[in-house]
Amino acid sequence: MIEHALGVLEFERVLERIAERATSDAGRRQILALRPSYDVDEIVLELERVASSMRVVDASPQWTPGPIPDLEEVLTQLGTPGVVLEPIDLFRVGVILKTGIGLARHLDSVAEDISSLAMIRDQIIDDREVLQVIERSFDDEGGVLSTASDDLDRIRRRLKGSRSRIVKRLESLLSSLPDRFVVPDASVTIRDGRFVIPLRREGKGKVGGIVHDESQTGATLYVEPPIAIKATNHLRDLEREEAREIRRILRMLTDLLVPHQKELEGLFEALVDFDALYARAQTAVFWDATPPRINGLAPGTLSLRDARHPLLVESKEGAVIPYDLTLENQERCLVVSGPNTGGKSVFLKATGLITVLAQSGVVPPVGPGTCLPVFESFFADIGDEQSIARNLSTFSAHLENLRSLVSVASDRSLVLIDEMGTGTDPGEGAALSRAVLEELVNRGVTTIISSHLGELKRLDTEGSHIVNASMHFDTERMEPTYRLVKGRPGRSYGLAIARNLGFPAQILDRAESYRDSGEAKLEDVLERVEEQEEEVDRLLLELGEERRRTDRLRVDVEFREQTLLESERTAEGRARADARQFLMDARAEVESVIAELRAVVKGGSDIEQASRTARQKVERSASRHKELASRVTGKRTDHDQSGVIHEKNEPEALGAEEGARVRIHATGANGRVVERRGDRLLVEVGAMRFELPDKEVEPIDFIDEPAAKRVGAWRKPEASHGRLEVDLRGLRVDEMGLELQRALDDAILNDLSHLRIIHGMGTGALRKRVSELLEVDTRVQKFRMGGPGDGGAGVTIATFREGQ
Numbered sequence: 001m002i003e004h005a006l007g008v009l010e011f012e013r014v015l016e017r018i019a020e021r022a023t024s025d026a027g028r029r030q031i032l033a034l035r036p037s038y039d040v041d042e043i044v045l046e047l048e049r050v051a052s053s054m055r056v057v058d059a060s061p062q063w064t065p066g067p068i069p070d071l072e073e074v075l076t077q078l079g080t081p082g083v084v085l086e087p088i089d090l091f092r093v094g095v096i097l098k099t100g101i102g103l104a105r106h107l108d109s110v111a112e113d114i115s116s117l118a119m120i121r122d123q124i125i126d127d128r129e130v131l132q133v134i135e136r137s138f139d140d141e142g143g144v145l146s147t148a149s150d151d152l153d154r155i156r157r158r159l160k161g162s163r164s165r166i167v168k169r170l171e172s173l174l175s176s177l178p179d180r181f182v183v184p185d186a187s188v189t190i191r192d193g194r195f196v197i198p199l200r201r202e203g204k205g206k207v208g209g210i211v212h213d214e215s216q217t218g219a220t221l222y223v224e225p226p227i228a229i230k231a232t233n234h235l236r237d238l239e240r241e242e243a244r245e246i247r248r249i250l251r252m253l254t255d256l257l258v259p260h261q262k263e264l265e266g267l268f269e270a271l272v273d274f275d276a277l278y279a280r281a282q283t284a285v286f287w288d289a290t291p292p293r294i295n296g297l298a299p300g301t302l303s304l305r306d307a308r309h310p311l312l313v314e315s316k317e318g319a320v321i322p323y324d325l326t327l328e329n330q331e332r333c334l335v336v337s338g339p340n341t342g343g344k345s346v347f348l349k350a351t352g353l354i355t356v357l358a359q360s361g362v363v364p365p366v367g368p369g370t371c372l373p374v375f376e377s378f379f380a381d382i383g384d385e386q387s388i389a390r391n392l393s394t395f396s397a398h399l400e401n402l403r404s405l406v407s408v409a410s411d412r413s414l415v416l417i418d419e420m421g422t423g424t425d426p427g428e429g430a431a432l433s434r435a436v437l438e439e440l441v442n443r444g445v446t447t448i449i450s451s452h453l454g455e456l457k458r459l460d461t462e463g464s465h466i467v468n469a470s471m472h473f474d475t476e477r478m479e480p481t482y483r484l485v486k487g488r489p490g491r492s493y494g495l496a497i498a499r500n501l502g503f504p505a506q507i508l509d510r511a512e513s514y515r516d517s518g519e520a521k522l523e524d525v526l527e528r529v530e531e532q533e534e535e536v537d538r539l540l541l542e543l544g545e546e547r548r549r550t551d552r553l554r555v556d557v558e559f560r561e562q563t564l565l566e567s568e569r570t571a572e573g574r575a576r577a578d579a580r581q582f583l584m585d586a587r588a589e590v591e592s593v594i595a596e597l598r599a600v601v602k603g604g605s606d607i608e609q610a611s612r613t614a615r616q617k618v619e620r621s622a623s624r625h626k627e628l629a630s631r632v633t634g635k636r637t638d639h640d641q642s643g644v645i646h647e648k649n650e651p652e653a654l655g656a657e658e659g660a661r662v663r664i665h666a667t668g669a670n671g672r673v674v675e676r677r678g679d680r681l682l683v684e685v686g687a688m689r690f691e692l693p694d695k696e697v698e699p700i701d702f703i704d705e706p707a708a709k710r711v712g713a714w715r716k717p718e719a720s721h722g723r724l725e726v727d728l729r730g731l732r733v734d735e736m737g738l739e740l741q742r743a744l745d746d747a748i749l750n751d752l753s754h755l756r757i758i759h760g761m762g763t764g765a766l767r768k769r770v771s772e773l774l775e776v777d778t779r780v781q782k783f784r785m786g787g788p789g790d791g792g793a794g795v796t797i798a799t800f801r802e803g804q
Contacts, residue, residue, distance in 0.1 A: 002036070004401075005378040005416075009352045010311065017314045018283045018362065024068035026268075027275030036359035038376045044294050045116065046361035051291045052114040053274075053281030054363070059110045065278055066099035068271045075268060078254070078261040084247070085254045088142030093257060093264065094134030100124040100267050101131070103274060117277075123270035125263045130256060137249060144246050152245045155238060162235045166195050166228055173197065173207070173225055181206055183220050194232050196222040284363035287313050290370065291363050292354075298373035298412045299444050302327040302355075306367030309350035310357070313365050322367070323347065323484040331467045333437055333447040335456050338471035338490030343482040344450035345382060347471065348416045351448060352380055355414060375414040375446070379405035382418040395423030402436055411444030420449045421456065430455035441465045457489035594749070662697040664690070670700060725756035733769050740773055747800065748779060754799045756786070761794045770796050 006012070012032070019028040037043050056063075069092040077083050085093075104124045107117060137148035146153040170188045174197050181203025188197055191212040198220050199207060210229065213222040224232065257264065284291075287310065295301060306322040313320050327334060336344050354364040358372050381401040405415055420436075421429030430453045437459065440447045449456075460468040470490025472483040499508050660673045662683060671685035681697060683690050726743035728736045740757065747755045759766040774783045779800055786795030 002378055005352070005380040006035075006356065008380040008382050009349050009356065009378075009416075011353065011356055014310050014314075014353060014357065014362075017311070018279055021279035021282045022275050023065055023279075024272060024275050025070050026068065026072065026272040027279060030272055030276040031279060034360040034362065036356045036375075036378070037361070038359070038374060040294060040296055040374050043359055043361070043374060047291050047294070047358065047363060048116045049277055050280050050284060050361060050363050052112075052116045053277045054284055054291075055112040055114055056107070056110055056117075056278070057281050057285050059112060060106070063106060065271070065275055066102050067095055068099055068268075068275055069095055071096060071264075071268050075261060075265045078258055078264070083254060084251050085257075086142065087138050087144050087246075087250065090134055090250065090253050090257075091138040091140065091142055094131055094138070096264070096268055096271060097125070097127060097131045097134070099271060101126055101128070103271065117274070120270045120274050120277075123266040125260070125267050127260070130260075133253065133256070137253065144249065148249045149245065152242065152249065155242045155245060159235065159238045159242065162231065162238060163195075166231045166235065169227055169231070170195055170197050170225065173227065177203065177207070189222065191222045191224075193236070194224050195228050196224045199223050280362050287363075287365040288367075289363045289365045290368045292358055292366055292370035292372050294358070295371050295373055298375050298414070298446060299329060299332070300373035301329055301371055302373055302446065303369065303371040304351065304354065304366055305369040307350060307354055307370070308365040309346050310353055310365050312346070312350075321482040323350075323482075325351070325469075325484060325486065327446065327467075330465055332441045332444060332465040333449070333459075334467055334469055334486075335437075335459065335489070336448065336450045336469045336471065336484075337452060337457055338450075339473050342471035342473060342490070344471055345418050346482075347484060348380075348382055348418055348448060348450060352378065352414065352416045373446075374412075376412040377409070378414050378416075379409060380416045381405070382416060398423060406436060406439060409440060409443065409445045413445050415440060415445055415447040415449075417447070417449040420451045421453045422451075426453060429453065434459065437466065460489070591745075661700040663700055664692065665696050665698065671697075673697075725758060727758040728766055728770070729758060729760045731766070733765050736766060736769065737773060740770060744777065744779065744798070752800065754797055756790065757796045757798060758791060759794065759796065767793070767796065774798050 015032050015034060019031040022028045022031060037046070071089070071092055074085065074089045074092070077085070101124070104121060104126065107114065107121050137145055139145055144152070146156050167188050174182065174186060174188070177199075181200055183198045183200060186198045188195060190196065194210075194212055196212050197207075201219060201221055204211065204221055204223060207223055207225050209223045209225040211221050211223050214220060287308070303326040305324055307325065308320045308322050325334075336347065338344055354366060355372060355375060356378060357364040359374060379401070381398060402417075405413075409415055421433035423429070433449075433451065433453065433456055437447065437449070437456070441464070451457075457468060459466045467486065468489040469484060469486045470488060472481045472485050473490070474481050499505070658673050658675060661670060662673055662681070663670050664683065664685070669685045671683040671690075673681050674684045674689065675682040677691065679694050680691055681694055683692055683697060726740065728739060731739060736759075743755060743757070757770055759770050761767075771783070774780045774796070781799050781801040783796055783798040786792055786797055790797060
């Protein structure tokens, strides 16, 4: 029955399409000889070998195995004593040696796991010395090259010279003869291996020699003149010597191969094996197939994902609609119903082909997640098998097939039956079909059938182990969609299709009235179920589209948020760097002014004039830095999470009240209003306080934090300390530099002798950075860790040089 089932499923046609991708005749024969195996381990190993070959294909899609000439008989002859191989056979041995070396090199270059091909790789022999000898001795047409041996090369050079001399002598003779003896356009030629010249019959007596041939009319004779006879005899001696040398070369090379007969046979078998594997792998890649998982002997779960009929995929005639199917272990029988031309027969054949191909070592056209049991027998009753010679009608042929499968089918069998119960009275056909199905289910046989009979559609009941399925039909376009729907029977749509084709309405209306009430009720229920399923499918489609749109929006928002964060971090870093640079520039300019003032004082120059000049210079510097700062910061903007930019409103000017930040017109210095005294203000600038008229200051357009809350601000200590100090606690290492420099500057301006720097103990990072900065500051004479009364290791005392 297996061969009958394979014939019905068109298994041979599929193998023929696979075999077309093989490069050798032996590889094609091996593919066409494939048959299902029933050994689970063997099937798993073979599918893994094909999977490894698929990885080889994916690694180098353009690469193909080299030529593999058919050497099965030739290699067998090597075991015969005294055998001498022909030149063409020796050349072909060289071909498989070269192909083997190329295959080994390619397999070694593949990075993916192809360990299942290790046996093929181990059978490849790398005998480059023998290959070089063969390539040096023969051309691709089986001719022996002069490079095969020095003696052969010498003999052939002598042969060439001898032939050349004979031709020249005969051409000289031919040109010296009278025109009445010479045939027009005559030239030296060869007859029976002898050099001759064509002459008119009357010229024979003049030239003499031996006649080797004549024309059809007898008017032209091909004569070997006496001057060529001796030279040609010598030439023949050289040719015999050449033949002896060639024979010696062939024997020598054959003897060279005889010890390697077994290795060469193994190489040939490995190359043919890989050729067949590679053809199957290329086919699987073309089918976009995934190796299925084999879950042991049947019975077991049969699960197909993205399954397709291999011949439909090979036809390349439009997209092939895949189907999914899962038959759990307790589901022994699947009844598929639906309209004609809906794809039921194709589905049955595809399912059968997928199983037999997998068990034959071919990766079938299925997707990831496919799981197959191993069946030990296959039965298929698909199509019309009537036979006039055997006196079988269509129904009789079906009965014969049913009788055969019922007699031998077991729980390790796969049974496929198309249009079960047809060809006879519907009632009897349904009854017989039901009885057969119940018998097969009781035996645990995996059975898949198609039918239009309503009686079989109603067998899907609790505990029956029978489940319905249908081929979907588009009721709007009145055409099949070829989608398999498990869990419900399908409608036949016979009357609906007839109506769509323009059948007379009155006849169809009468036909509707004749329908069996039970059947009509079932059809109505199925119609409502189909409508509900279509609505559910539509809603699911809309839901999926909405979810995809939501996902796209979420990704876009996350991207915008990340971009915004990156922009803010970049802007913050740039602003901090610019501010640091502005402060350093301002400090340099102030130090320059201080140095100039000191020089003026020491030189006895006009102190008033020098003060005015210094004040103007500081005011210009302050004005310039304010302008630069405004260019850098520009208008401040906020970015909300939607990416919209909102401009900040400019703050209103603040009145010069207590706590307000102000700028002194005369010096450009920034300070804070400590107290208002009528129309005058007490302004604190660093460690100094000034009482100034209200009109000599201007409010600044921002308010700093209150002095009590400023981290790292330095302050004049209480009177009990008697010296200045700066508190750096709470600042990062990269932030404290500016605060320390500002404290040092103000201490120098106030002619203090030392400064108490509070950095705390913590990790020691601040103290280390303070020491580094004091070490390079030329104004600091020395510094030390604070004593017990100063704050200990959490304080550093810096002492300034005199005259700073």
